[in-house]
Amino acid sequence: MRTIYLWFRQRPLRFLGGALVSITLALMVALTILDIATGMPNPYSGVITYLILPPFLILGLVLVPLDAWIQRRRRAAGKPEPIALDLGDPSVKRVATFFLSSGALVLVSLTVAAYKGVEYMDTKSFCGEVCHKVMIPEFTAYQASSHASVPCVDCHIGPGAPWMVKSKLSGLRQVWHYAKGDYHRPLPTPVVDLRPSRDTCENCHTVDRFYGSRLRTTITYDTDEKNSKHILSMLMHVGSGGVAGSGIHGHMASQIDYLPATPDLKEIAWLRVRRPDGSVQEFVNSEKKDALPQLRAQVKVRRMDCIDCHNRAAHEFRTFKQLVDESLTKQRIDPTLPFIKKQAMEAVGEDTEPPSEALQQQVLTRISSIVEFYRKNYPDVAAKRSGDLDRSVRAIADAYKASHFPHMKVNAATYTNWRSHDGCWRCHGAMEAATPGKRTEVSQDCNLCHTDQREGEPQ
Numbered sequence: 001m002r003t004i005y006l007w008f009r010q011r012p013l014r015f016l017g018g019a020l021v022s023i024t025l026a027l028m029v030a031l032t033i034l035d036i037a038t039g040m041p042n043p044y045s046g047v048i049t050y051l052i053l054p055p056f057l058i059l060g061l062v063l064v065p066l067d068a069w070i071q072r073r074r075r076a077a078g079k080p081e082p083i084a085l086d087l088g089d090p091s092v093k094r095v096a097t098f099f100l101s102s103g104a105l106v107l108v109s110l111t112v113a114a115y116k117g118v119e120y121m122d123t124k125s126f127c128g129e130v131c132h133k134v135m136i137p138e139f140t141a142y143q144a145s146s147h148a149s150v151p152c153v154d155c156h157i158g159p160g161a162p163w164m165v166k167s168k169l170s171g172l173r174q175v176w177h178y179a180k181g182d183y184h185r186p187l188p189t190p191v192v193d194l195r196p197s198r199d200t201c202e203n204c205h206t207v208d209r210f211y212g213s214r215l216r217t218t219i220t221y222d223t224d225e226k227n228s229k230h231i232l233s234m235l236m237h238v239g240s241g242g243v244a245g246s247g248i249h250g251h252m253a254s255q256i257d258y259l260p261a262t263p264d265l266k267e268i269a270w271l272r273v274r275r276p277d278g279s280v281q282e283f284v285n286s287e288k289k290d291a292l293p294q295l296r297a298q299v300k301v302r303r304m305d306c307i308d309c310h311n312r313a314a315h316e317f318r319t320f321k322q323l324v325d326e327s328l329t330k331q332r333i334d335p336t337l338p339f340i341k342k343q344a345m346e347a348v349g350e351d352t353e354p355p356s357e358a359l360q361q362q363v364l365t366r367i368s369s370i371v372e373f374y375r376k377n378y379p380d381v382a383a384k385r386s387g388d389l390d391r392s393v394r395a396i397a398d399a400y401k402a403s404h405f406p407h408m409k410v411n412a413a414t415y416t417n418w419r420s421h422d423g424c425w426r427c428h429g430a431m432e433a434a435t436p437g438k439r440t441e442v443s444q445d446c447n448l449c450h451t452d453q454r455e456g457e458p459q
C-alpha cells in the first residue's frame with residue numbers, strides 16, 4: 001500500500017497522464033459503442049466524443065513524455081531513482097486490481113447515466129415543456145402536426161457537433177433572457193441561423209422522388225341549423241423537386257437566390273434563378289427597385305429552400321374556425337347537434353388580436369355555457385344527448401385553447417404560413433424580369449399552381 005502511495009506521490013505527472021489517457025479513451029469508446037448500439041447518432045454525444053474529450057486525451061499524451069523528460073533531468077542532476085512498483089508483490093497486485101475494476105465500473109455507469117441524461121435533453125417533452133415553457137404554442141401546434149414524432153432537434157439542430165455547439169451557445173443566451181423574463185412575446189421569426197433544409201428536412205424527405213399532382217381537400221361547415229357541410233377539392237401541381245418546370249417543387253431543381261426587403265421576409269426585392277439548363281435570369285419587385293442598392297449593402301442574399309414555403313411544417317397555427325371545422329369532420333364536435341358551429345363561433349366572437357388571460361377566461365366561460373342554449377331552445381337534445389353535448393363543448397374549448405396563447409401573445413394570425421397565397425404572392429405577381437430570358441414575370445396565373453377546383457365530394 002505504502003509503495004503505491006509513494007509511487008503516485010513521486011510520479012504524479014505520469015499518473016495523471018496515464019489516468020487521463022485511459023479515462024478519455026474508455027469514455028470515447030463507450031460513447032461510440034452506445035451511438036452504434038442505439039442506431040441513432042446523437043448530436044450531444046458527438047460533442048463530448050469529438051470536441052470535449054480529445055483535448056484531455058492530448059493533454060494526457062503530453063504529460064507522460066513530460067514526466068519521462070523530468071525523470072531524465074533528475075537522473076542527470078544525480079537525484080535518486082524514484083521508487084518502482086513491483087506487480088509481483090501480492091498486496092500491490094490486490095490493490096491495483098481493486099482500483100482498476102472499480103474504476104472501470106464507475107466509468108461505465110457514469111457513461112450510461114450521462115448518455116441517458118443527454119438523450120433526455122433531446123426529447124420533445126424536455127424541449128417543449130420542461131425547459132421551454134415559452135414554447136408551449138409551438139409545442140401545441142407541433143403535437144397536432146405530421147411531425148409530432150420527429151424530435152425538435154432533428155429540425156432545429158440536425159446532425160453534427162458544430163451546429164450543436166452553436167445552438168447550445170444561443171440556448172444559453174435564451175436561458176439568461178428567460179430567467180430575467182425579458183424574452184420576446186411572441187417569439188420572433190424567422191429563426192435566425194436556422195440550418196438550411198438540406199441538412200434537416202432533406203435527411204427524411206427527397207422531393208425529387210415524388211412527382212405529379214396531389215388532391216387537396218378542405219371541408220368546411222356553415223352556421224345554419226344543420227351545420228351544412230362543404231367539400232372543396234383541387235389538384236395541387238406539386239411536381240418534382242428534380243425537374244424544373246414540373247410544378248411547385250420545380251423551385252428545388254433550380255437555384256433561386258433572393259434579397260429580402262424586410263427582416264421578417266414578408267417582402268422580397270430581387271431574385272435570381274439558375275435553371276438546370278444553365279440559363280440565368282434576374283427578376284425585380286417593381287415597388288422595391290429604388291431601395292435595391294441600399295438593400296444589397298445591408299442584407300444577405302438567401303437561397304430559397306423548403307422552409308421558404310414550409311415554414312410552419314411543425315408549427316402550423318390554425319384559426320379557431322379551421323379547428324372547429326376539423327373537429328366537426330373528426331366528429332369530436334357532433335355535427336348532428338343543431339347550430340353547434342354557430343354556437344361555437346358566437347361564443348368566441350370578434351377574434352383578431354391575441355386575447356389577454358382575462359379575456360381568454362371569459363371566452364372559456366361562454367363556451368361552457370353553450371349547454372344553456374340547448375336547455376332553453378332544444379330541451380330534448382339537452383336531456384337525451386347530454387353526453388354528446390358535453391363532449392362537443394369540451395372539443396370547442398380545446399379548439400380555442402389550441403389557437404390562442406395569451407402568455408406569449410400568440411394567435412393563429414401571429415405567424416404567416418408561406419405555403420399559401422401570402423407566401424407565393426411575395427414573388428408571384430410581384431416580380432418582373434430584370435434581365436432577358438425565358439420569362440417576362442413570375443406568373444400569378446390561376447392554373448399555374450392548382451386546377452380542377454370543385455365543390456362536392458372529390459371524384
Ligand code: HEC
Nearest residue numbers: 124127128135138147150151152155187189190191311314
Ligand atoms: C419538422 C421540423 C421541425 C420540428 C420537428 C420542430 N420545429 Fe420548431 N420550427 C421549425 C421551422 C421550419 C420553424 C420556423 C423557422 C422560420 O420561420 O424561420 C420553427 C420555429 C420554431 C420556433 C420559433 C417561433 C415560431 O413559432 O416560429 C420555436 C420556439 C420552435 N420552432 C420550437 C420547437 C420545439 C419546442 C419543437 C419540439 C417540440 C420543435 N420546434 C420542432 C421546424 C421544426
Ligand code: HEC
Nearest residue numbers: 146147150154155197200201202203204205306307310313
Ligand atoms: C426525422 C424525419 C423528418 C424530418 C427531419 C422532417 N420531416 Fe417532414 N415528415 C416526416 C414524416 C414522418 C411525415 C409524415 C408523413 C405522413 O404522415 O405520411 C412528414 C410530413 C411532411 C409534410 C407533409 C405533411 C404536412 O404537414 O404538410 C411536409 C410538407 C413536410 N414533412 C415537410 C418537412 C420540412 C419542411 C422539414 C424541415 C423543416 C421536415 N419535413 C423535416 C419526417 C420528417
Ligand code: HEC
Nearest residue numbers: 244245247248250258309418419420423424427442448449
Ligand atoms: C422567392 C420567390 C418565390 C416564391 C416565394 C415562390 N415562388 Fe414560385 N417561382 C419563382 C420563380 C422565380 C419561378 C420561375 C422559375 C423559372 O423561371 O425557372 C417560379 C415558378 C413557379 C412555378 C412554375 C414551375 C416552373 O418552374 O415553371 C410554380 C408552380 C410555382 N412557382 C409555385 C409556387 C408556389 C405554390 C409558391 C408559394 C407556396 C411559390 N411558388 C412561391 C419564385 C418564387
Ligand code: HEC
Nearest residue numbers: 197201205207214216236238248249251252305306309419
Ligand atoms: C415553392 C414552395 C415550396 C417549396 C420550396 C417546397 N414545397 Fe413542398 N409543397 C409545397 C406545396 C404548395 C405543397 C402542396 C400542399 C398541399 O397539398 O396543400 C407541397 C407539398 C409537399 C409535401 C407533401 C406531398 C404529398 O404528396 O403529400 C412534402 C412532403 C413536401 N412538400 C416537402 C418539401 C420539402 C422537403 C421541400 C424542400 C426540399 C419542399 N417541400 C419545398 C410548396 C413548396
Ligand code: HEC
Nearest residue numbers: 218232419420421424428443444445446447448449450453
Ligand atoms: C403561385 C402559386 C399559386 C397561384 C398562382 C394561385 N394559387 Fe391559389 N393556392 C395556392 C396554394 C399553395 C394554396 C393552398 C393554400 C393552403 O394549403 O392553405 C392555394 C389555395 C387556393 C384556394 C383555396 C383556399 C382555401 O381556403 O381552401 C383557392 C380558392 C385559390 N387558391 C384560388 C386561386 C385563384 C383564384 C388564383 C388566381 C388568381 C390562384 N389561386 C392562384 C397557390 C397558388
